[in-house]
Amino acid sequence: MMIKMKKNKIWFTEKFTPGEKHSHRIKRYLIRKNTGLQKVFFADTYSFGRCLILDGEMQSAEFDEFIYHEALVHPALILHPCPKRVLIIGGGEGATLREVLKHKTIEKVVMVDIDSSVVQFSKKYLKKWHCGAFNHPKTELVIADAKKYLENTAQKFDCIISDLPSPIKKGPAYLLYTLEFYQNLIKKLNLPGFFASQAGSGNLLQIELHSRIYATLNRVFSTVYPYYQYIPSFDVPWAFILCSNKKISNFSAKEIDQRIKNRIRGQLKFYDGLTHQGLFSIPKNIREILFKEKGIITEKNPCFFYK
């Protein structure tokens, strides 16, 4: 992970491609530890406030994490007729949990993260992210490999949300971006069941991972809708994919707003009916990339993100 000091200034550099890097100046860092699963870095940056960086990849920043987490969670939960049981894969910061718990229909949320250190550091240093969500009576926190958890559980869920870091070599997440994983996952969904996942970078120079995830999900789910949102602290349009084992109805902005009003406790800052329309309006060139992609990700043929 690239953290360098130059003339008393500490910079964290995120690699985008072999030819492009972005650097954030660090005010101070709170934790810098290798947990055995991943390299964990909690720091306060000048640009985006407090951040969590795993294996050199920006995961969330104080400044704009609401954009990422609302975009990840709400389309799936709003479009679902009545989500009661939700599974979150990853999401160590607790913010995905926070957003899910805003839905009044929720009866239970299970969150499965593999790295107890990240969860514990987040509980301590990211209070503004989880806002006490870890202690909510409807929350069940499980520290485990989500792949194994899903293989072994008899439970079924209305929505499953995948909030994992990008797949990298020797990283803890890469097997959870495979055909085999998705084939097993769909069995643990109720009917109708929704699967929403963060799906890689939508940046044209990095988009290969995303298009392959899309192609892989297309093999498993009958309905697959990608959507994108620019996240300032990532400095790229980030990709998400919403899948279902049933057809997803189209809702107007007004209908979405009505659902938000009925179902959500508190205020949302990013997502509403109009935002929803924008999210799913994909540019022509991206649609063409997705259409052309044939590469399926499997356990034997995994895909690694450049970091």
Place this chain on the structure above:
Amino acid sequence: MKKSQKKIPLFDTIYQHARRRVISFHTPGHKNGRAIDKRLREFTGKNLYYFDVTVFPEVDSLHDPVSAIKRAQKLTAEAYGVKHSFFLVNGSSVGNEAMFLAACNPGDSVILSRNAHKSVLSGIILSGVWPIWIQPKVDQNLNIIFDSSPEQIEQALNQFPEAKAVFVTSPTYNGVTTDLMKIIEIVHRQGKVLLVDEAHGPHLKFHPDLPISAVEAGADLCVQSTHKILSALSQGSVLHFNSELIDVNRVRKIVSMLQTTSPNYLILASIDLARRQVVLYGEKMLNSIIKSAEEARRKINQLKNFSCFTRGEIRASGYDLDVTKLTINVTHTGLSGYKIEEILNKEYNIQVDCADLFNLIAILGIGSTRSDLEKLIHALQKIDLKYNGETPKVEETLQLPGLSTEMVMMPRDVFLLQKTKRIPLRKAGGYIAAQTLTPYPPGIPVLIPGERITPEIRDYLLELSKKEIRVSGQETDTLKTIKVVV
């Protein structure tokens, strides 16, 4: 990192003073080294003694710091990410005593593991607390003792919800750390205070491949022996305060009560220097030390009769390991650790930090070099060949008697009692112990002042007295008699 971390206010102040060659009418009596014995002065050079000053305004006071020491302590607190840091000149021992006195009142209960350091028992006696003992777990394969796990602490807190504080030693002498993040969550959730003896871990925060430090986990009070690993002189330690539950002024007062009014300024300056060094260069220096340590570990594990447990093995038990500590298991050589330590010292000019029946502990510090380790490996290789299966393997294993203990009197009350007497061990059943008895192995007290001598414990000690096991705290040559409360 702020630019200010480059500063060394205490060192600079004393250095500037030293250069002036001020005429001394203040203590100490050697007067800038003039009267230091010639042999010593020639060996060290005379400049050293100009640093040995006492308290006067130019060099600030440890007990009421307003200038250089205040700034140095502030920089240390910033470096470690805590609210306040107090420099200690009597090692972590005084830090441990201070933690008990600051966090607890007489009669409070504290949960802790039985394998705590001697100074911890001192702290218990001085502060008049009721210790609630957790029986440490032992790894029979690795021959080491673990400090309390989060599960053990949670269980103890459930059983004794009135406890005021939890005290943990992490890293242990072997460099094994416990899951402080989990423990902090459990302890703080119940409104209790976490005290950590992190004497062996002043460096942990400064490298990502080292375990999590107590300061990162947010311990209320934690003591570090800067001198053990970093470049401070012996006795140079720091007490870190980072609590919402304890009053910092009480900590300040206690620390002041326990420390000398004639602190050694060379020690204090060396803490300041060690802090700057670890902030600016620590990661780079620790990088090479960690690499060398891991390489040494690999080489030791290739030897026939020596082994050195790995971080992976420790992590499998739910703990973590500071790899810069090499616990070298010698049981297969047929010789005891004490014997190997002696051989290393006499034949190879190498001194390890400690030895017991089963293990040697070689501690790397920020000043360790790759070539030091190469010499150690070379020596072990030679010993490995020489003592190859000649003598039988050591038969003893590290076993903890499954003895339950019952503390019926506060250790302080026992200590203050005038009426104790020595009685024969075989008649001691039912009495209350007035001394600590710690057999080595395992190095865990079987009896602590205030505990009742049950028939089981008496029988166990009678067994021990027949063997040639070293028992510390005995006060007599044999284990025939024991001091009890009358």
